[in-house]
Amino acid sequence: MTDFCQGRAWIELDRAALRHNVEQLQKRLPPGGALMPAVKANAYGHGAVLIAKELNTFGVDAFCVASVFEGIELRQNGVLGEILILGYTHPRYVPFLNQYRLTQTILDYSYALELNACGQTINVHIKIDTGMHRLGERFENRKELQQIFAYDQLRVTGAYTHLYADDLSLPADRAVALEQSRAFYQTVKRMKELGHPIPKVHVLASGGLLHCPDIGGDYARPGIALYGQMSTKEEWSKVKHELRPVLSLKARIALVKDLHRGEGAGYGHQFKAEQDTRIAVASIGYADGLPRSLSNGVGTVLVHGHIAPIVGRICMDQTLLDITDIPAVMPGDIAVFIGKSGSQEITACDIAEQAGTISNEVLSRLGGRLERVLV
Numbered sequence: 001m002t003d004f005c006q007g008r009a010w011i012e013l014d015r016a017a018l019r020h021n022v023e024q025l026q027k028r029l030p031p032g033g034a035l036m037p038a039v040k041a042n043a044y045g046h047g048a049v050l051i052a053k054e055l056n057t058f059g060v061d062a063f064c065v066a067s068v069f070e071g072i073e074l075r076q077n078g079v080l081g082e083i084l085i086l087g088y089t090h091p092r093y094v095p096f097l098n099q100y101r102l103t104q105t106i107l108d109y110s111y112a113l114e115l116n117a118c119g120q121t122i123n124v125h126i127k128i129d130t131g132m133h134r135l136g137e138r139f140e141n142r143k144e145l146q147q148i149f150a151y152d153q154l155r156v157t158g159a160y161t162h163l164y165a166d167d168l169s170l171p172a173d174r175a176v177a178l179e180q181s182r183a184f185y186q187t188v189k190r191m192k193e194l195g196h197p198i199p200k201v202h203v204l205a206s207g208g209l210l211h212c213p214d215i216g217g218d219y220a221r222p223g224i225a226l227y228g229q230m231s232t233k234e235e236w237s238k239v240k241h242e243l244r245p246v247l248s249l250k251a252r253i254a255l256v257k258d259l260h261r262g263e264g265a266g267y268g269h270q271f272k273a274e275q276d277t278r279i280a281v282a283s284i285g286y287a288d289g290l291p292r293s294l295s296n297g298v299g300t301v302l303v304h305g306h307i308a309p310i311v312g313r314i315c316m317d318q319t320l321l322d323i324t325d326i327p328a329v330m331p332g333d334i335a336v337f338i339g340k341s342g343s344q345e346i347t348a349c350d351i352a353e354q355a356g357t358i359s360n361e362v363l364s365r366l367g368g369r370l371e372r373v374l375v
Helices: 015-026 040-044 048-057 068-076 091-099 109-116 142-150 171-193 206-211 233-239 348-355 359-364
Strands: 009-013 062-065 082-085 103-106 122-129 154-160 200-202 247-259 277-282 300-303 306-311 319-322 334-341 344-346 371-374
Touching (some): 015 048, 040 048, 068 082, 068 091, 091 103, 103 109, 103 154, 109 122, 109 142, 122 171, 142 154, 142 171, 154 171, 171 200, 300 319, 300 344, 334 348, 348 359
Parallel strands (some): 062 082, 082 103, 122 154, 154 200
Antiparallel strands (some): 009 247, 247 277, 247 334, 277 319, 306 319, 334 344
């Protein structure tokens, strides 16, 4: 048994699956295009430093994160290449942008003015709002966009937008994406005609790269797809033949206990044994990111290739499993919460559906005390 299997609960990251996903996504890039993977939120729970350093070995040299401190963590751990901050950075942290060679997104005209006043030259990408109406200067506001280029402390090295449609495999959503991309490229063209070079442009994230690759761009920013997942089971069913899940979530069984008929277990005895029952206590709980909404039989786990229902309330550090019909379960055995066991598999999309959310949330909430190991 290898060292990484000695812990109470852990995450295994499949190096071969990650490489496969990179290669599949690279095939969809236009000539000369490159991946700029989203490794924000600890690489969607996978471990940002581990994933980014592994991607460096595959030749990937551009990344995007949500915050300046996510970028700093990558740099301090030796991650190479461009790192774009997608979200807000307070002006007091502008010195960090230069110190750690980070590129900041310009969120709108007023934010550009604020950053320019800091008196330090920084690399920036301009976010152009083409319909998401979240971050970005609206594409119609050409005077404001043009003024951003005039600020002497902002070195514009790129521009991008974000597609808002939910499912780009659907014709109606693809039509919306094409409309957004036209607005973006027309705006970029106009800026260039006015004498403002924009070296790099990017539009596509996971759904766009998988379903609308012809939109193009110098970069594509895959997030959930890079990790071999999609947000929902419906979306996953359309691409599962192309992508491979990278993450498995496993926990050690701490002990096995027999309950007599009529006895309860866990807080509030919300589980009552209707017959003599054998339960296992798995060393993982909601503090590790396991959704508490999977309690009381909503969620299931794999033990020895069999399905074991979650019973009672999920606790902070432990989860109870009904293993009555699973033979020979012993303390020290492994329960698989995400991943494969025998011929069975539980995906992040399965858990998300049971918990009433999306896989992005399930994965990104996986806790820091879970050891993450590339295998």
